[in-house]
Amino acid sequence: MSARRRVVVTGLGVVSPLGHGVEALWRGLAAGRSAVGPIRRFDASGYPTRIAAESPEPERPEAIADRLWHAASRIERFAFVAASAALADADLAPGAWRGGDERLGLALAAGLGSFSHREVFAPCAAAISQSADFDEERFAAAFARECGPRIAERRSPGNLAARLADELALAGPLLAVDTACAAGTQALGDAARWIRRGLAEAVVAVASDSQLAPLGLASFCLLRVLSTRNDDPARASRPFAAGRDGFVMGEGAGALVLEALESAARRGAPIYAEIAGFGSACDAYRVTDPHPDGLGAALAMQRALADAGVEPAAVGYINAHGTSTPANDRLETRAIHRVFAATAKPPVSSTKSMIGHLTVAAGAVEAIATIGMLREQRLHPTRNLDEGDPDCDLDYVPHVARPASFELALSNSFGFGGQCASLVLRRWNG
Amino acid sequence: MPASPLIAPDRRRVVVTGVGLVTTLGGSCEEIRSRLAAGEVAASRPVTGAPGLRLATIAGFEARPHFRQPKALKLTDRKTQLAVAAAALAVADAGLTEEVSRDDWAIVLGCSASDLQCAELARALGPLDPAAPERAVDDLPFFAERLLGGLNPLWLLINLPNMVGAHVGIQLASHGPNHTLTGDWIAGTQALGEAWLAIAGGEREVALAGGADAPLDPFDLGALATRHTTAGGAPFLVAEGAAVWVLEEREHARQRGARTLGEIRGYASTAAIGGDLSGALQRAARGALGGADEPWDEHPATTRAEIHRRLGHALAASGPIDGALLLAEWAAVEGAESAAAGLLLAVGTLGQCAALALAGPGRP
Amino acid sequence: MNPTREELRQKIVLLVADALDRDVAQVSPQASLIDDLGAESIDFLDLQFRIESDFGFKFTDEELWRGSFDPTDPRWVAGGRLTAAAVEQVRRRQPDFAWERFAAGIAVADLPRLLTVDTIVDHLERRWAQDHGAPAG
Secondary structure, three states: OOOOOOEEEEEEEEEEOOEEOHHHHHHHHHOOOOOOEEOOOOOOOOOOOOEEEOOOOOOOOOOOOHHHHHOOOHHHHHHHHHHHHHHHHOOOOOOOOOOOEOOEEEEEEOOOOOOOHHHHHHHHHHHOOOOOOOOHHHHHHHHHHHOOOOHHHHHOHHHHHHHHHHHOOEOOEEEEEEEOEOHHHHHHHHHHHHHHOOOOOEEEEEEEEEOOOHHHHHHHHHOOOEOOOOOOHHHOOOOOEOOOOOEOEEEEEEEEEEEEHHHHHHHOOOOOEEEEEEEEEEOOOOOOOOOOOOHHHHHHHHHHHHHHOOOHHHEEEEEOOOOOOHHHHHHHHHHHHHHOOOOOOOOEEOOHHHHOEOHHHHHHHHHHHHHHHHHHOEEOOEOOOOOEOOOOOOOOOEOOOEEOOOOEEEEEEEEOOOEEEEEEEEEOOO | OOOOOOOOOOOOOEEEEEEEEEEOOEOOHHHHHHHHHOOOOOOEEEEOOEEEEEEEOOOOOOOHHHOOOHHHHHHOOHHHHHHHHHHHHHHHHOOOOOOOOOOOOEEEEEOOOOOOOHHHHHHHHOOOOOOOOOHHHHOHHHHHHHHHHHOOOOHHHHHOOOHHHHHHHHHHOOOOOEEEEOOHHHHHHHHHHHHHHHHHOOOOOEEEEEEEEOOOOHHHHHHHHHHOOOOOOOOEEEEOEEEEEEEEEHHHHHHOOOOOOEEEEEEEEEOOOOOOHHHHHHHHHHHHHOOOOOOOEEOOHHHHHHHHHHOOEOHHHHHHHHHHHHHHHHHHHHOOOOOOEEEEEEEOOOOOEEEEEEEOOOOO | OOOOHHHHHHHHHHHHHHHOOOOHHHOOOOOOOOOOOOOOHHHHHHHHHHHHHHHOOOOOOOHHHOOOOOOOOOOOEEOOEEOHHHHHHHHHHOOOOOHHHHOOOOEHHHHHHHOOHHHHHHHHHHHHHHHHOOOOO
């Protein structure tokens, strides 16, 4: 343990449904405010779910060239804003090192490519416009018309990682990772590993997503995982409550600058928190059903605690994945019981009760939420927990924020495919 | 930020004990090598609307025998099927029988992108009024009605890139860390590198790592076509394929008496800053070589160009395929105790690079 | 033109066998989709999609999977468990029913485990009658 480099957080950047910036997120969460409302970005009247947590339009950061910004998708813009803000917050904004600093890396969580509705569906419609058979020539012609020269780049999230690293002059290690809705947490674990192993002094870990588009919304509706409580948006996301009927889609990005402690100390950089440990696991059970005993989720938490070298009893709070789907919340509860079988169960709350599920970006934004709670020594609540579910029997900090005295927090993220990731964050007393 | 020397990590050694290949020119290094030696070129077809491209697919590939739970097949796209097959072949090649616990393996796979399945999307949109097909795009309530009524509800689960790693984990019942890298063309090489880090750093004893890609969707081909327009030369041969390596901590491999195909000695991946590809390549190579004070041969670029011209470029899978062939080449020339060493380099669409330092099993 | 029950059944057997990756011979009309044929939650989405595509029906989210018993009907469900009348009906309709799986009685949460090819066929017949005004042949 003593030989291991310690990894701390020295910069934060976020675009969330509660507004621009970290302060807006922390204030909104502490107040238990819901960011869920009717979908306004496009006409969702034909969908069974017509509510979501939309993020405000991002504004171009100085570090990003105007031309690139204009051609960028929503996922790309969110990522640019969050990553630039985190880097500036850490006082590592580019410019100081023209040509790139190879001690600074970038780890991006991003799942799907960044395409507009027209780019995908104009060619698809053209392909079947004249007959039921898919006409490859019409598809190709419409594709050439609709999709600009950056389409090959936008096809892969790996290129968004490369683009971000280029714009921010991060010439160190590079990675784009997808573990579905666990990816935001996974990217933090991968970034911390690089620093521990000496591959980088600091890494910008960024996770960005927006599936709030006609295809994205349809694909989640088809899986019947979204709440349809359209008449009561602010109360639709109700993790761990009886009568919960699915998650609410959110969108946004979170970015954290992780840095070697000695580098931060040398620079005199203010420290938000320590990344004390990380663990991940695969349920290896089914693609959407979680393991009936929460096996992967429990393994991820146990591995994160072991990585941090701490006992479960030392954990003062768990930021749950807490999606508000019937299965997730029941099995996450079961997994927490498994990990904390021999000790008091720490309080648990769900950020998603207020900002919905930011899919790939969720883990990063929730890590930022958890850091805020560690700093303020106050737990944000789980909103809308009116009526309890007998299968969800932990202390979920219902309704209102609660003062707490704690040093260590776990943050959980799980994804389709049985992907489970968990992060241990330690309060920084500096 | 003041300069600071990188801390030399206390690294364990990581050997390659098995390789699984599914390619247009065969399913083992021996077969691919002999077919390349015989001058064979993968069968390919032209790509509609893309004169600069040809597409090579794997004839007669059967995914079913490689799936322990064949019901999962309906949730997989082609690249995931190739990955599951390559993983099963790699495990067998490494002699890892069911008696060896696979509960704790790391699984790190790379692919270039998600799978939009445009033919499925188009089928769901139809039938359309030939005079006004755009209604399906612009009239969103109409669009929603068509998609919600006609699209396979499993579409998203097939589309998600992380399913490449997840399905390999499910089929092998491995509960270790499991992730899929989406790093464009360099993802497979990055996956080998990140898995190497996990073992070298003491987190895991065994990892399955590599890449899989099958850019067969018209959307993928359209995107690739924008980068490969004809300029009088031969068309770019894009291929489907997968390669998965079994990586093991050296003592772990020794204790179970495993045969060693080679060793990974270093890794780095980095972006091109300001369009400086050669700077990125140099940084990646330097990073992968780490503190190596021995001479390293560059991976013979001409040989790889020849592989890509004949077997096809399998995008994210190409690094792991080429690397496996390189290890086999050393073994063929110098025997099973080859002391050769070389760098495997991969470059992505924006000039991002990944470099892997490889050595023969006889390298001290 | 209405399909007979046997025709409906044959079609559903094929769809179920395909969706759950089973041999047709394994898909007996009274096999539990979950306990005998290994269906999981997404398989029900998949099956519903296949049945809708094949028959041109649209089902609401629950109707196809409500099975034989409406959990809100006091004749069939009381205190969260199937009533004696409901159990009697299962006994009559499914002579080979695997009672040993439900030693403690059948709870509401167990209802999906009672779904079979025949419960799908029952519902299709009801829908056919509703939509076409005449009972299936």
